[in-house]
Amino acid sequence: MTRKLLMVACVLVGITAFLLRSRAAAPALSKDALDETFDSGISRLVIAWDQDDARPHAARRAALFDFMYETYQSSAWVPQSLFDTNAVTQAVVGDMDTIVGREVGLVRWRDNPRVPAFGMAPNVTTKDPSVAPKTLRWTVNCLVCHTAEIDGVAYFGAGSKTFDELWLGTALKRLTSEPWLSRLRSNPDDFAFAKEANRILNSHHHDKIDSLTRARSTAFAASHVEMFMRSHEGRMPDVAEVGRGDVKTPPLWHTVAKMPVGRWYSDGSFHGPFPLMASSMELEKDRSFETLSTAVVPVIKDEFTSVIQHLRAPRYPYAIDVVLAEKGRALFNSREMGCASCHGTYDGRGGVDWPGRHVDVGTDRGRLDVVTPQFVDAFEHSPLAAEGALKKSRGYAATPLTGVWANFPYLHNGSVPTLYDLLGPATARPKVFEVMAARTLDRERVGQPLGRAPKDADDRNWFNTARPSCGNGGHDFWSAIKTDANRRALIEYLKTL
Ligand code: HEC
Numbered sequence: 249m250t251r252k253l254l255m256v257a258c259v260l261v262g263i264t265a266f267l268l269r270s271r272a273a274a275p276a277l278s279k280d281a282l283d284e285t286f287d288s289g290i291s292r293l294v295i296a297w298d299q300d301d302a303r304p305h306a307a308r309r310a311a312l313f314d315f316m317y318e319t320y321q322s323s324a325w326v327p328q329s330l331f332d333t334n335a336v337t338q339a340v341v342g343d344m345d346t347i348v349g350r351e352v353g354l355v356r357w358r359d360n361p362r363v364p365a366f367g368m369a370p371n372v373t374t375k376d377p378s379v380a381p382k383t384l385r386w387t388v389n390c391l392v393c394h395t396a397e398i399d400g401v402a403y404f405g406a407g408s409k410t411f412d413e414l415w416l417g418t419a420l421k422r423l424t425s426e427p428w429l430s431r432l433r434s435n436p437d438d439f440a441f442a443k444e445a446n447r448i449l450n451s452h453h454h455d456k457i458d459s460l461t462r463a464r465s466t467a468f469a470a471s472h473v474e475m476f477m478r479s480h481e482g483r484m485p486d487v488a489e490v491g492r493g494d495v496k497t498p499p500l501w502h503t504v505a506k507m508p509v510g511r512w513y514s515d516g517s518f519h520g521p522f523p524l525m526a527s528s529m530e531l532e533k534d535r536s537f538e539t540l541s542t543a544v545v546p547v548i549k550d551e552f553t554s555v556i557q558h559l560r561a562p563r564y565p566y567a568i569d570v571v572l573a574e575k576g577r578a579l580f581n582s583r584e585m586g587c588a589s590c591h592g593t594y595d596g597r598g599g600v601d602w603p604g605r606h607v608d609v610g611t612d613r614g615r616l617d618v619v620t621p622q623f624v625d626a627f628e629h630s631p632l633a634a635e636g637a638l639k640k641s642r643g644y645a646a647t648p649l650t651g652v653w654a655n656f657p658y659l660h661n662g663s664v665p666t667l668y669d670l671l672g673p674a675t676a677r678p679k680v681f682e683v684m685a686a687r688t689l690d691r692e693r694v695g696q697p698l699g700r701a702p703k704d705a706d707d708r709n710w711f712n713t714a715r716p717s718c719g720n721g722g723h724d725f726w727s728a729i730k731t732d733a734n735r736r737a738l739i740e741y742l743k744t745l
Pocket residue numbers: 389390391392393394413465466467468495496497498499500502503506511512513514515523526527528530531548551556615
């Protein structure tokens with residue numbers, strides 16, 4: 249068995265371990281059951297919410313509940329029974345923390361007795377018993393990519409630092425194919441769901457767009473594939489027609505800062521009131537354009553108004569040297585340094601007046617190049633053309649820096665582990681670092697520790713700046729920053745944003 253398959257087997261064992269423990273929950277969960285444990289489930293989750301949201305608590309809670317348990321009908325649904333009937337994996341009870349937490353890299357939902365990780369969503373029973381699902385099935389939602397854990401604390405809306413989409417996809421494809429699939433024959437309903445999940449997973453996977461590093465995502469390029477397929481009778485675009493451009497997942501709390509400008513994603517290529525590109529195409533594979541416009545886009549728009557635009561950046565959780573930060577503020581806003589001219593001015597209470605600049609500061613161009621004439625054409629033949637425009641951008645967004653302490657590793661591709669490295673000379677930046685080390689904050693340099701040294705430079709568990717689209721050059725302001733004292737002051741100020 250190759251190493252890869254071994255690892256996939258481990259993932260399956262881990263998922264099974266959890267599901268074995270929760271075997272009593274095999275019937276589909278009810279909304280009431282999820283509701284009962286919702287408040288205790290989110291009691292330690294950090295959710296920074298707009299103070300001015302005038303809605304009553306109950307309305308906000310309901311919106312949050314719907315968002316956190318959001319599911320779509322035509323996603324790949326994996327039946328619980330597939331895990332239960334797996335004799336091989338049943339024999340081994342692993343530890344959920346080490347397997348799902350480490351191999352798949354999801355954020356464990358430790359305070360939730362029914363759902364193992366953020367972004368895993370169960371089907372729920374409905375009031376009408378004639379259409380009520382009888383057995384438990386799982387899918388994923390926005391939060392697999394849009395939640396992160398730092399120093400053991402889960403942050404709602406932070407971009408994932410560890411989730412490995414490719415591992416999960418590979419594991420689920422195997423689990424829904426032979427020999428596991430046949431074990432479900434005695435349960436025709438679940439058998440049909442698993443078979444369908446396998447078809448969806450396989451027919452929507454374009455090898456070209458697998459990210460080269462775990463916890464980097466190609467959701468934007470995947471939108472191109474999805475749009476192309478629907479306007480070409482299900483045919484995949486050729487390899488030459490598709491780009492990849494690995495990026496880190498940005499935080500949802502940038503939404504409020506970007507709304508007045510209306511340009512979205514790391515390159516600002518999507519122009520419109522809300523970012524609907526990756527969000528709407530990623531989860532709802534296998535929907536026709538028609539159902540996307542009627543059933544998916546309206547739901548996501550509603551989530552933007554009811555939840556996402558109300559999210560604010562989480563405060564830095566440790567001590568800040570206020571005198572040093574004040575020096576940093578002056579530098580940041582100074583003309584010599586120029587930071588504010590691109591990144592905007594910050595009000596000290598978590599707000600920013602964002603100028604919406606998208607500029608080429610010499611960083612890796614891989615993701616910019618994803619927007620090709622073919623992509624624009626596929627976009628224009630899709631229902632999203634009614635929601636905005638796709639235009640090639642000259643540079644990446646000079647991102648809002650709200651909550652930037654939590655947004656490591658830095659730059660659109662997550663190629664620079666700390667603020668200290670980003671604000672120093674580009675040539676001194678680390679070339680390789682370990683992805684899973686990003687679960688811990690390095691408070692000294694602000695960002696992630698480098699972790700262990702890799703045994704194999706190609707291992708997806710390490711970020712390697714030598715890979716295509718993973719370059720760590722550019723955004724070098726050392727000639728303006730000049731001294732380590734200035735750099736320290738800037739970092740201290742950035743902690744306050
Ligand atoms: C597979 C991982 C994944 C899933 C699932 C996902 N996203 Fe994202 N999201 C991303 C990535 C990656 C980007 C950045 C893409 C880029 O710029 O190339 C992004 C960007 C965004 C942005 C930020 C745009 C900006 O300009 O700052 C928002 C808002 C967003 N997603 C919302 C959602 C919502 C809502 C959902 C669920 C309906 C969702 N996402 C599902 C990975 C994901």
